[in-house]
Amino acid sequence: MSGTIDFNQLVVFIRVIQAGSLSEAARHLKMPKSTVSRKIADLEERVGERLIQRTTRKLSLTEAGRVLFERVAPAMSDIEEAESAVAGMRGAPRGVLRVAAPMSSSTLGPVVAEYLVRHPDVAVEMVCSDRLVDLVGERFDVAIRAGALVDSTLVARNLGKAKSMLVVAPEYSKRHGVPKTPAELANHACVAFGGGVEPHVWTMESKGKRVEVRIKPRLTVNDMEIARVSALAGVGIACLPELFCADDVRNNRLLHLLVDWSFAEIPVHALYPTRRHLSPKVVAFVDLLAERIQLHDS
Structure with missing residues (x-):
């Protein structure tokens, strides 16, 4: 050299x-x-x-x-964040906010829209993918991830835990009835989230009792919105995050089944490369996310 x-x-x-x-x-x-x-x-x-x-x-x-x-x-990312932080001290959030989110992120739509209305000097580039993106290498400002975190140098802000529930369309219940116990799920058409050829197993708990039910999915899909729409159409019983289906349950478009049984709650985090010199655009987005996405306390 x-x-x-x-x-x-x-x-x-x-x-x-x-x-x-x-x-x-x-x-x-x-x-x-x-x-x-x-x-x-x-x-x-x-x-x-x-x-x-x-x-x-x-x-x-x-x-x-x-x-x-x-x-x-x-180091280059640190320099850019320092420049953003200094600029941000003089005004409102500005610039381009790059966000990485899971494929099934339709519930984030209203949050992103509100964020853009609140901060007219910010543009958002949102990439939805189920792969683990490289925040530094791909220049993402923040990533939203569900599930256990792997060891990482990334900074994580806990947004809470996502709760899932069993739901079914009223039309399906009229034609096929509904299960009274978890074991009876094996006899019903189901809508499963995921992929692959392995049998699907739903694990449920109630009052300290844990059961595993092997289901036979009528539909297996890795997009939560498609799973929700299929459940609404009466394809079968679905296990959906409460965020995706709470409004449908409130308005009787979907029925909540086996209410005394629950699934393991999934932690949700907002990740960013460093907490040093965190830019106003990132702070404003994550704060709004924590305020609007109603998850259960950790």
Whole structure:
């Protein structure tokens, strides 16, 4: 390595990896593609290692490039957060808020809409996916995740626990009756959330008693809204999060079954890369989320 690494070269390097191409990075950085290419070449010459393998179709990191990216990307994120925090001290939330959420996130729609109305200087990019995104590498400001958290350096704010309930359409109950015990679920058409070929087992508890019921799904789907719509249509008995179906139950579009039995509650968290210099746009979004998404206390 000769001399000190140029900070601007590092910025270009990080943006190229995050964007996936020289041309997309050039567009984001508002500079000619030739300039981007030259800065990458200058950085490689300075460190004495090839950092990016270039083909006509894609870019890929070399081992040296991967090491540099993993060390530099978090620091770059800290710098951007510091800039946002300083700017935020002078006014309301602003900029682009990138949010990662699960596939079945229709209940977040009203929260996002209210957030945008409250903060006209903010734009939201919301990506719904069931994969575990890399918040730092993919430049997400906040992620919403349900379930137990893996060990991580991410900061987690507990939003509460999601409770599920058994529901069925009145039309289905008229045609097929309803189960009086968990064991009778095995004799009914069910709507199951998930995927794969393994048999579905619903685990329920009541007054210290725990039972497992193997169901035979009429429909298996990994989208909660499709499961809800199917339950409303009378396809079968569904296990749905209370957030998704409470209004349907209140308005008798769905009937709550086996009310003395419950499913394990699922913790829900908002995650962000660091609590240092947390930008106003993130604070405002997470605060509104905690206020509007009515989950059970932890």
